[in-house]
Every structure is written in structure tokens, then in C-alpha cells.
Amino acid sequence: AQKVTQAQTEISVVEKEDVTLDCVYETRDTTYYLFWYKQPPSGELVFLIRRNSFDEQNEISGRYSWNFQKSTSSFNFTITASQVVDSAVYFCALSEASNAGNMLTFGGGTRLMVKP
Amino acid sequence: NAGVTQTPKFRVLKTGQSMTLLCAQDMNHEYMYWYRQDPGMGLRLIHYSVGEGTTAKGEVPDGYNVSRLKKQNFLLGLESAAPSQTSVYFCASSLSGTGSTNEKLFFGSGTQLSVL
Numbered sequence: 001a002q003k004v005t006q007a008q009t010e011i012s013v014v015e016k017e018d019v020t021l022d023c024v025y026e027t028r029d030t031t032y033y034l035f036w037y038k039q040p041p042s043g044e045l046v047f048l049i050r051r052n053s054f055d056e057q058n059e060i061s062g063r064y065s066w067n068f069q070k071s072t073s074s075f076n077f078t079i080t081a082s083q084v085v086d087s088a089v090y091f092c093a094l095s096e097a098s099n100a101g102n103m104l105t106f107g108g109g110t111r112l113m114v115k116p
Numbered sequence: 117n118a119g120v121t122q123t124p125k126f127r128v129l130k131t132g133q134s135m136t137l138l139c140a141q142d143m144n145h146e147y148m149y150w151y152r153q154d155p156g157m158g159l160r161l162i163h164y165s166v167g168e169g170t171t172a173k174g175e176v177p178d179g180y181n182v183s184r185l186k187k188q189n190f191l192l193g194l195e196s197a198a199p200s201q202t203s204v205y206f207c208a209s210s211l212s213g214t215g216s217t218n219e220k221l222f223f224g225s226g227t228q229l230s231v232l
Contacts, residue, residue, distance in 0.1 A: 004158070009156065035220065037223075043225060043226050044223060044226070045159075045223040047220050047221070047222075050220055091158055091159065103161055103164075103174065103175070104149075105161075105175075106151075106158035106159040106160070107158050108157055109156075
């Protein structure tokens with residue numbers, strides 16, 4: 001069965017600090033897909049990134065970067081020079097190829113608070 | 117485009133009452149999903165549909181029914197609401213399953229349901 005663990009339930013940082021959100025996953029599939037979503041205070045879910053299991057390249061998008069390590073089953077998310085607008089709940093999610101990607105399993109989320 | 121639209125946005129029910137949540141998408145997506153979000157538990161899949169006229173159970177289907185009579189609509193029904201169904205409900209859609217290249221879920225803005 002697939003499982004996603006986000007051990008950090010809440011993180012508080014001061015603006016301009018760097019912060020890393022951890023995500024550890026479990027799956028028996030060799031092909032799977034990992035996602036990060038952002039949920040700002042307004043409540044909607046915003047897609048941030050998708051990573052396929054066969055692509056271990058790390059990715060950078062502006063102040064956001066993602067570190068995918070199959071050896072430790074982790075897909076961590078780093079925000080550089082955090083801003084107040086980054087305050088949100090962040091979800092990591094996993095989908096397995098064996099169920100045709102029909103079941104997206106979410107972690108419990110990490111609430112990030114960025115203080116001015 | 118409106119994307120994924122959920123109605124209503126808020127609802128309060130008494131135990132034993134029934135109601136239907138409506139999800140509509142205008143992106144011609146084949147796949148549609150219903151999730152519930154509870155504190156600390158992330159989002160959990162209730163039911164999903166891979167096309168018009170089809171539905172399937174997700175992780176937490178008990179107490180809910182769904183129908184997909186039209187491609188653009190996915191209805192979630194509570195026949196006899198219970199306090200344990202107090203939650204935020206999210207509908208999502210995707211063109212195909214997340215197993216497809218670069219596929220991701222698009223989410224509605226959520227429905228806050230309280231069962232007293």
C-alpha cells in the first residue's frame with residue numbers, strides 16, 4: 001500500500017529564512033509519481049510540481065527547489081528566502097502506476113508560517 | 117474557464133439528513149475525484165470516476181454514494197449524515213489518470229460541511 005509521511009506538522013520561520021519541508025513515501029511500485037500541492041489560507045489547492053520515479057533530477061523554480069532521493073524514499077521541498085506569502089499548508093502526494101494513477105495519496109500536510 | 121466548480125461552499129446538516137454535493141468541470145476531463153480533508157490527515161479519496169457512467173471506491177467510501185451521469189458532473193451524496201462526516205470536501209478532475217505523462221489534478225475550492 002502506498003503511504004506518504006510529512007513528519008513536520010507545523011513550521012514557523014522568519015521572513016527571508018530558508019525552510020525545508022520533508023516528505024517520505026512508501027510504495028512497492030517501481031514506477032510512481034510524486035506531487036507537491038500548496039493550500040493557502042483561502043483554501044484552494046494549487047499544484048506546484050510533479051516528479052516521475054524514473055526522473056531523479058532535482059528541480060528549481062525560482063525560490064522553490066525539490067530534492068528527490070529514491071535511496072531514502074524522500075521528496076523534500078525547500079523554499080529559499082521565504083516570504084509571508086509562502087504561508088500555507090503544503091501537501092506531498094504519491095500515485096502508483098499499478099493503479100493507473102487513480103489513487104493520489106496525500107501526506108498529512110505541513111503548515112508553514114512565515115512571520116515578517 | 118471556470119475549471120472545477122463545487123456547490124455549495126458551506127452547509128450545515130443535522131444528523132440523519134441527506135444532501136448532495138455537486139462538482140462540475142468544464143475542461144472535458146475524463147477523471148473526477150472526491151476527497152475529504154480532515155486536520156492532520158491530509159486529503160483522503162472517497163470515490164472516483166474514470167469516465168461518464170463509471171464510479172469506483174477510494175480509501176474512505178463508507179457513508180457516501182456518487183454518480184457520474186454526465187461527463188462534466190460528479191455528484192457526492194450523503195444519505196444519512198453523521199457527525200464523523202464533518203469535513204472539508206474537495207472535488208478534483210484530470211484529463212486522464214495521474215499515470216499519464218505530466219498529468220495532474222485540478223481541484224475545486226472546497227465545501228465545508230458540518231454535521232451537528
